[in-house]
Amino acid sequence: MLLHIVARGKIGRSPEADLVTRYLKRMRWPTRLSELPDRGGKVPDIEAQTRIVMLDETGRTLSSTDLADQLALWRDDGVRETRFMIGAADGFDAQDRASADLLLSFGRATWPHLLARAMLAEQLYRATAILAGHPYHREG
Template sequence: MLLHIIARGKIGRSAEAELTERYLKRIAWKTRVTELPDRGGRVPDPAANAVTIVLDERGKPLSSVAFAKLLEGWRDTGRREARFLIGAADGHEEQLRDKADLLMSFGPATWPHMLARAMLAEQLFRAVSILDNHPYHRDG
């Protein structure tokens, strides 16, 4: 399954970009990052049988293990792509949130959208590590 991060804003050459890339390189599954301008631009069409996850402050907070189980379920039911949408500073349009298969949150705090990329990349690496029984994640 392809793990596809679709994010608003250009991350450029920054500490957040380096951290994001460090985690994405460690993921055993295929990954892709698509950057869009802060406003406008077209969200790429999903692959057939894709699942769309929108990161949103009103979304559901998930533990790392619960997140890994979701990825496992999507993978095992033949989902070809998991699309993770990260908005710009003003978040997402209501229409995009309404179309999402899952609204996901990193908790009640407000996070800079560039840092959210690194946090998502780390959680994707952690989830795949959990599924591969890699010792990176330590429960409890």
């Protein structure tokens, strides 16, 4: 299953970009990163068997293990792509949120978009490591 991050805003050359690259390169699952301008731009076409996850402050807070379990369920159900959407500074509107398969939150704090992208890449790496039985993730 493809893990596809679609983010508003350009990350450029930055420490956050280095983190995103580091985690995406470590993953054994196929990944893709698409950047869109802050406003407008064409969202890549959504193929059949795609799940949409939007990072949103109103979303669910999942443990790393819970995220891994959700990805495993979708993978085992034949989902081809899970698309993780990171919106612009004003987030997503109600219609967008209603169309998502999952609203995901990194807690009640507001995170800068570049940092949220790095956090998402790390959590995706961690989730795939959990599913692979890799020692990167240890339950406390």
